Amino acid sequence: MARIAVIGAGIVGLACAFHLRADGHEITVIDPAPEGDKCSWGNAGGIGVAEVVPAAMPGLFWRVPGWLLDPLGPLALRPAHAPRMLPWLAALASATRPKRMEQAAAALASLLGRVYADLCPMLAAVGLEGQLHRAGALTVYRKRLALYADRAEWDLKRRHGIVCEQISGAEARRLEPALGPDITFGVVTPAWSHVSDPKAIWAALLADARTHGVTVRQGKASDVRTEGRVQLASGEAVDCDAVVLAAGAWSAPLARQAGDRVLLESERGYNLTVPAPGVSLSREVIFAEQKFVATPLSVGLRIGGAAEFAGLNAAPNFARARALGKLGASYLPGLSLKGGLQWMGQRPATPDSLPVLGPSPRRPDIFYAFGHGHLGLTLAATTGRMAADYFAVRTPPVDPLPFSVARFN
Ligand SMILES: Cc1cc2nc3c(=O)[nH]c(=O)nc-3n(C[C@H](O)[C@H](O)[C@H](O)COP(=O)(O)OP(=O)(O)OC[C@H]3O[C@@H](n4cnc5c(N)ncnc54)[C@H](O)[C@@H]3O)c2cc1C
Numbered sequence: 001m002a003r004i005a006v007i008g009a010g011i012v013g014l015a016c017a018f019h020l021r022a023d024g025h026e027i028t029v030i031d032p033a034p035e036g037d038k039c040s041w042g043n044a045g046g047i048g049v050a051e052v053v054p055a056a057m058p059g060l061f062w063r064v065p066g067w068l069l070d071p072l073g074p075l076a077l078r079p080a081h082a083p084r085m086l087p088w089l090a091a092l093a094s095a096t097r098p099k100r101m102e103q104a105a106a107a108l109a110s111l112l113g114r115v116y117a118d119l120c121p122m123l124a125a126v127g128l129e130g131q132l133h134r135a136g137a138l139t140v141y142r143k144r145l146a147l148y149a150d151r152a153e154w155d156l157k158r159r160h161g162i163v164c165e166q167i168s169g170a171e172a173r174r175l176e177p178a179l180g181p182d183i184t185f186g187v188v189t190p191a192w193s194h195v196s197d198p199k200a201i202w203a204a205l206l207a208d209a210r211t212h213g214v215t216v217r218q219g220k221a222s223d224v225r226t227e228g229r230v231q232l233a234s235g236e237a238v239d240c241d242a243v244v245l246a247a248g249a250w251s252a253p254l255a256r257q258a259g260d261r262v263l264l265e266s267e268r269g270y271n272l273t274v275p276a277p278g279v280s281l282s283r284e285v286i287f288a289e290q291k292f293v294a295t296p297l298s299v300g301l302r303i304g305g306a307a308e309f310a311g312l313n314a315a316p317n318f319a320r321a322r323a324l325g326k327l328g329a330s331y332l333p334g335l336s337l338k339g340g341l342q343w344m345g346q347r348p349a350t351p352d353s354l355p356v357l358g359p360s361p362r363r364p365d366i367f368y369a370f371g372h373g374h375l376g377l378t379l380a381a382t383t384g385r386m387a388a389d390y391f392a393v394r395t396p397p398v399d400p401l402p403f404s405v406a407r408f409n
Helices: 011-022 060-069 082-095 098-112 115-125 144-149 151-159 169-175 198-211 252-257 319-331 373-391
Strands: 003-007 026-031 075-077 137-141 165-168 185-189 193-195 215-218 221-223 229-232 237-239 242-245 265-274 284-287 292-297 300-309 341-349 356-359 366-370
Touching: 003 011, 011 026, 011 115, 011 198, 011 242, 011 366, 011 373, 060 075, 082 098, 098 373, 115 198, 115 373, 137 144, 137 169, 144 151, 144 185, 165 169, 169 185, 193 198, 193 292, 198 215, 265 319, 284 319, 292 319, 300 319, 300 341, 319 341, 341 373, 356 373, 366 373
Parallel strands: 003 026, 003 242, 026 215, 075 300, 137 284, 242 366
Antiparallel strands: 137 185, 165 185, 221 229, 229 237, 265 300, 265 341, 284 292, 292 300, 356 366
16 A cells, blocks of 8 residues: 555546545545636536547648637637747647557547446446436538548547447437537437536545545645655645646646656637526537537536637636537527536647556656546546556556657657
8 A cells, every 4th residue: 555645636636546545545635726626627528438539630730720710719829828839739740640640549549448447437436327428429510511521530430440320410400409400410429428517526536535535635736856755835745655647737847847748738628508508408419610519417508619729827718608609509599598607627738639647757656647638537537547557566458658758758
């Protein structure tokens, strides 16, 4: 049994705490605001097991100018932040090479293939198995050309064994009668699922941690250079035998202290959660052309998306959340946006869309568990399982090599 400090009380840190305390370790979770808003609270609630397609697809950069032209469109890059992003962008460009993209997709597929085997037992253990709705997802298109432009992505998914059923607009409306008449195609991915409320899962994991003797310590980890202790910004320290770094989009400076270069950006996403939308969906719907989603949650219909690169400290631009609501209403004609709650979250994004999972090559007492981008909720349980396997020296369920931090050096 070891004393393990888990840095970060997001869904990933708590899933690591869950698996590590189950192995009998003594866990301290450190977070400056353990019960404060975080990316894990307000996400779209999708269990996106079909998402093997990395952001860095060949041809990506041809599509970017069109997205950037719309100030409230799916992609935004704040000019003041752009120079600081150059190394990340260069790595993104390099990750679009077909061979690199195929490798990333295969690695993602290996992790995503584990999701239900790890997530279902974790949800059951915290009494939330009823929170998972295995209803599939429906991706919809207005234009034939847009579906045609996405064909490489659908082919890639199919090559990885993911069932993707193309249907007509009328069939899509039969599945989701709230959709408007201008939908001409849909693609059903039955393996997908969604949860009732991502924040409820986070809260149940936090409560479970406390019930099982995990110490949740308020504090900002400021220094991990000395083995055997995590220094806090307050001047106090947490003594430990090992560390799991799961601080989401804030992880890179701490990894750097351990001697590991990481390319990590905050990819900010927005959403609007409407408590009484006046329409109902029975599964997550993905609006392919404008790159946003709508998920029927217990707290309302959540309409969200966007990728905004502005750094960790820029003020949110909630006009994006409102714009997403309006877009939603253009697809779902009966949608009322009244009382919609605006939210912004910082996705921890790597240029190759792969999380950083595994030990620091220089500091084997530190396990990295961050960089989950769009898939942190989906991959949290599998990440926790891999962290526990590492400290128990068990063979992990998937090859950890593609996720090593060493790929950035
Ligand atoms: C709009 C949107 C929609 C999304 N939809 C989905 C979806 O449908 N499905 C899905 O799987 N994923 C989705 N995601 C992504 C998912 O939310 C994230 O990948 C996930 O929440 C990341 O979890 P995390 O625990 O790594 O980070 P976080 O939840 O951000 O937690 C990190 C924690 O680390 C703490 N921290 C920071 N610095 C320090 C420090 N120095 N010391 C100690 N603690 C520190 C922070 O306070 C925070 O509590 C979405 C994200 C967004 C923004």
